[in-house]
Amino acid sequence: MENERLSLPNYNIPEDLKDVVAITTLDRLYNWGRRSSLWPLTFGLACCAIEMIAAQMARYDMSRFGMEVMRPTPRQADMILISGTVTKKMLPVIIRLYNQMPEPKYVVAMGACASGGGPFKEGYNVVAGIDKFLPVDVYIPGCPPTPQALIAGLIKLQEKIDKDSLKKVRWYNKEKKDGNYVPMPILGPDLIDVRRNAEIRDIAAAKTTQESA
Amino acid sequence: MATPTLTQTVDLVARFPGKVTADERPGYSGFIVTKESLIEVATAVRDEFGFDLLSSLTGVDYLAENKMEVVYNAYKTTGGAGLEFKVQVERVDPIEVPSLTGIWRGAEYQEREVWDLYGIKFTDHPDMRRILMWEGFEGHPLRKDWKEAFYEEEIKPYKSRWPEGKHTFAEDRNPFHDNLNLPKDFDPEKYVVDKEEDLYASLERHTMKDEEGKMKTDSVVVNLGPHHPSTHGVLRVAVTLNGETVMGLKPVMGYLHRNHEKIGERNTFTQIIPYTDRLDYFNSMSNNFGYVTAVEKLMKIQVAERAEYIRVIMAELSRIQNHLIFVGMLINDLGSMFTPAFYVFEERELILDIFEAVSGSRMMCNYYRFGGVVRDVSDEMLQKIKDLVFERLPAKTDEVERLLNENELLVGRLKGTHVLSAEDAINFSVTGPVLRASGVPYDLRRADPYSIYDRFDFDVAVRHNGDMMDNYLIRFDEIRQSLRILEQALKQIPQGPINSQKPNYQIKVPAGEAYGRIESPKGELGFYIVSNGKGNPYRYHVRAPSFVNLTAIEKMCIGTKIQDFVALLAMLDIVMGELDR
Structure with a gap:
């Protein structure tokens, strides 16, 4: 337990106990455990996924930071990397994967498309940013971000985890039992966010009055 | 060693008087066939004139003339120029054209795409469903009078951005404040979602009985993907299984449909180049190459001599890294996680370094321009390429081959599986x-x-068994041939300007049509472009090799084991950016 991040400073530990005792807070211990083994979901969408693969290869070697154990199933993953353009057709699948992930879970939007639609924003089948549906923890700019940028983004996520507190994290919040469950959007004549049902109905009705007027 | 271009003239008008007319619009070529005689003419094109490969099939919406057009480009696998023929139909729904799947099976997915994006129904098509969008989607997006939710103006540059630049957010202009386009009086709560019954009905189902006819067993439907570690992106495949044997199979795509063509038709000609990078994102150099080739054909301009060499060097380097990744990924999917991939990615990084040095970006190079390339390659860089090509890459290719080719497991999995005969391959x-x-x-x-x-x-690298082993080995043959081309190109490259044109943001392309195609690492990459003489293409179509090659997958898989299917997907070397566009 020589990790400097873990031990609190200014506590006098007797010399002969230095190797066996560390004084720290529960939060620090908890965050240290979380941050050092982030398991991402093996999940690639588009161009960015290729740079994600490159980041795992010998030259960049993501595993130096303890985030290389890609899991193909969402039920074993801690983090979902949205690596590419989110299309309307794909979105329900992404939401389902996210809902299947156990808490604590993190979302990283990799690249311009996942962050805000990118060059394809105007497209009819493109969702302008995954943050319209999922709570994003870190945005990584670039089209695609280089492997260095990806690793920098994931280190940012680790820094964010360092600031977590057991008292505040949403997965121990009793009032919010379903955690971060996101209702599944449906594919109708266009992509429909079911959270906005009432609003959509009103606007569609207003469209009619406008046209007849 | 020039191959003479076979410019034998095919006169369809003389062969089919009254049924075929020559296309005489300025800048256009080919023939216009009447709808009624399409099957007859197409059969003759294949059997009498010998155009056995249907390369591209696409639609064009001529809104002003109130016509829809389907364009066919057929070629001979023995080489030479192609034959283009078209069918024109009145633009009144329901629009119907006879399907050519009975003549060229390769038309199947392309016709479904035209139905999806243009609403042209192909009669007698075996499986007429939407392919890129989902069933229930409102409208046919590539029609010229169909407007997307974030529609701003017909063509770029938009007045709001240039020259003043008072941009408003697309969300603020849309009544739903989102990328949403819903019919009036729509009520989301009453909408009944499509359960994909058509898809499952199109799969072949079997009920089997044991020998005494007592026990009945049913086949099982399994969906692979769109989130699956070995589908190379977001492809989904619906399969019916009898035990481990595949009885029926349908790929479901469109999970990465990024509306390339719709956006392309709003863009200026130059603005499309960076978008082509994102088609086959392993080979942005090849994609650029195909697109500029098509536009240059339309503009009738010469390419600067030095730039021609640079183009070939970059395209061949791209082919090498593509095939190396192919090997890594194939073996990854066969179960040898990562180790071979580590070897090949090491070489790929070195090639990407060159791309980054010349173009500024590792993957999205945006490097080719009409008439040349955008930046010169320094002597220092050329030396680096020479070191790679003459020394490192040949040795490393040998090393990878030595490591893998005789591996018992690899040979056992690949040899004799998924055989595709030459006739079938051409027909598909x-x-x-x-x-x-x-x-x-x-x-x-x-x-x-x-x-x-x-x-x-x-x-030309060629192998004869058509099984997976040959498909694997031919990639190494191609790497060797690419290295041969590179060696010659690097010795011959002259000094001189790198672009025959002045750098220009806005180019005018003469009215007409062109179908330009190149040999991309994955197959024939074609671009069909129609210009109406303005700064934007009227029609911009990508004939993606991944998409068309996938047509053969049903034929190759039925009756084989599901485990081998994963390897087959890797072997077809599909990339979703290009497949779904």
């Missing part, structure tokens, strides 16, 4: 290494030379 419009592995020496660099490929001495 399969191109690229997969076609050549089944014994057809059809390589556009030889069959219909573009750029300066006729100056180089190289062999």
Whole structure:
């Protein structure tokens, strides 16, 4: 337990106990455990996924930071990397994967498309940013971000985890039992966010009055 | 070693008087066939005139003339120029054209795409469903009068951005404040979602009985993907299984449909170049190459001599890294996680370093321009490429081959599985290494030379068994041939300007149509472009090799084991950016 991040400073530990005792807070211990083994979901969408693969290869070697154990199933993953353009057709699948992930879970939007639609924003089948549906923890700019940028983004996520507190994290919040469950959007004549049902109905009705007027 | 271009003239008008007319619009070529005689003419095109490969099939919406057009581009696998014919129909729903799937099976997915995006129904098509969008989606997006939710103006540059630049957010202009386009009086709560019954009905189902006819067993439907570690992106495949044997199979795509063509038709010609990078994102250099080739054909301009060499060097380097990744990924999917991939990615990084040095970006190079390339390659960089090509890459290719080729497990999995015969491959419009592995020496660099490929001495890699092992080995053959081309190009490259045109953001392209195609690492990459003389293409279509090659997958899989299917997907070397566009 020589990790400097873990031990609190200014506590006098007797010399002969230095190797066996560390004084720290529960939060620090908890965050240290979380941050050092982030398991991402093996999940690639588009161009960015290729740079994600490159980041795992010998030259960049993501595993130096303890985030290389890609899991193909969402039920074993801690983090979902949205690596590419989110299309309307794909979105329900992404939401389902996210809902299947156990808490604590993190979302990283990799690249311009996942962050805000990118060059394809105007497209009819493109969702302008995954943050319209999922709570994003870190945005990584670039089209695609280089492997260095990806690793920098994931280190940012680790820094964010360092600031977590057991008292505040949403997965121990009793009032919010379903955690971060996101209702599944449906594919109708266009992509429909079911959270906005009432609003959509009103606007569609207003469209009619406008046209007849 | 130039191959003579076979410019034998095919006169369909003389053969079919009254049924076929020559297309006489300025800048256009080919023939216009009446709807009623399409099947007859197409059969003659294949059987009498010998155009056995249907390369591209696409639609064009001529809104002003109130016409819809379907354009067919057929070629001979023995090489030479192609034959273009078209069908024009009145633009009144329901629009119907006879399906050509009975003549060229390769038309199947392309016709479904035209139905999806243009609403042209193909009669007698075996499986007429939407392919890129989902069933229930409102409208046919590529029609000229269909407007997307974030529609701003017909063409770019938009007045709001240039020259003043008072941009408003697309969300603020849309009544739903989102990328949403819903019919009036729509009520989301009453909407009944499509359960994909059509898809499952299109799969072949079997009920089997044991020998005494007592026990009945049903086949099982399994969905692979769109989130699956071995589908190479977001492809989904619905399969019916009898035990482990595949009885029926349908790929479901469109999970990465990024509306390339709709956005492309709003863009200016130059603005499209960076978008082509994102088609086949392993080979942005090849995509650029195909697109500028098509537009240059329309503009009728010469390419600067030095730029021709730079183009070939970059395209061949791209092919090498593509095939290296192919090997890594194939073996990854066969179960040898990562180790071979580590070897090949090491070489890929070195090639990407060159791309980054010359273009500024590792993957999205945006490097080719009409008439040349955007930046010169320094002597120092050329030296680096030479070191790679003359020393490192040949040795490393040998090393990878030595490590893998005789591995018992690899040979056991690949040899004799998923055989595709030459006839089937041609009939399904399969191109690229997969076609050549089944014994057809059809390589556009030889069959219909573009750029300066006729100056180089190289062999068309070809193998004859058509099984997975040959498909695997042919990639190494191609790497060797690419290295041969590179060696010659690096010795011959002259000094001089890198672009024959002045750098210009806005180019005018004369009215007309052009179908330009190149041999991309995955097969024949074609661009069909219609210009109406303005700064934007009227029609911009990408004939993606991944998409068309996938047509053969049903034929190849039925009756084989599901485990081998994963390897087959890797072997077809599909990339979703290009498949779904």
